[in-house]
Amino acid sequence: MTALGSTARLAGRDVARIGFGALQLERTDVPRETLYPVLHAALDGGVNHLDTAHFYGAANDVIREALHPYPDDLVLVTKVGANRRDGALVAAQQPAELRAQVEENLATLGVERVDVVNLRRIDAPPGIIAEGDQIVDLDDQLAELISLREQGKIGAIGLSNVSADQLRHALPAGITCVQNNYNLLDRTAEPVLDLCREHDLAWVPFFALGARYPGFPQVTEDPVVQEIAQDLGGTPAQVGLAWQLANYEGTLLIQGTTSLEHLAENLAVAKIELPAAALDRLSSR
């Protein structure tokens, strides 16, 4: 148990089930100085799992500036598979590109080893899709990541945006976590989650409250979620996140925010236990 309640295993460590995702730290419309207190408050509140990527613009710099030297219990997770060119995300799936991105992450995070590296596949939406020489065999990518792990540059390997078949195929490489798009209103990734349950892997949903693209349903706007939030005296975001935690004991949340108020709401999810009837109603959405 931690200040944030129960923990789950990630890369052989126990981490609080409420972590923090750094995607919002790339925002240029938010003064950088206002982001440091959010990161400090997250760690002070018990977060010891940060999810980031070098291709999230300034995110790694903000993390390093705010938190380096890092506390011993902090698990830093990054991802590789894309790059930024002229502000836009471009595919970077080839093994040499993955290695270069690991090196960039080490440099920008200011560490000699990053605890977990997620291989972000781009065979399927959301986001950019691989074409031409960016369609790379999974085994070739895993071989490069295994070599980086053997060299001590990464602690463990995770996968992101993968199918159940891809995860099953990759298991012999030693996979610690899977990060896929998954939420109450879009459970397409359920077979991948089932495989995580079967193999005791950490399950790290992104878009945990709904895909952030126009036209996609938002969990916080769902009438049943709103009703349950009102009954419990919480917010719809808290109900959507609490449902994720109740769904599998290996689920780790990485909702990010630039707001201290939203951060406090997200940390408080650790204390929310959804009544069985509410859980049933939500799960049958």
Ligand SMILES: NC(=O)c1ccc[n+]([C@@H]2O[C@H](COP(=O)([O-])OP(=O)(O)OC[C@H]3O[C@@H](n4cnc5c(N)ncnc54)[C@H](OP(=O)(O)O)[C@@H]3O)[C@@H](O)[C@H]2O)c1
């Ligand atoms: N592997 C992948 O392909 C992939 C893709 C996307 C994201 N990720 C990772 O997953 C993490 C989560 O991604 P995400 O897209 O789901 O979320 P996110 O980018 O971390 O945050 C999305 C939005 O949620 C808002 N928010 C946070 N807490 C809230 C609350 N309590 N109430 C209302 N709004 C709230 C934030 O706005 P405010 O700043 O105003 O709070 C933000 O605009 C990212 O940070 C990133 O680390 C991975």
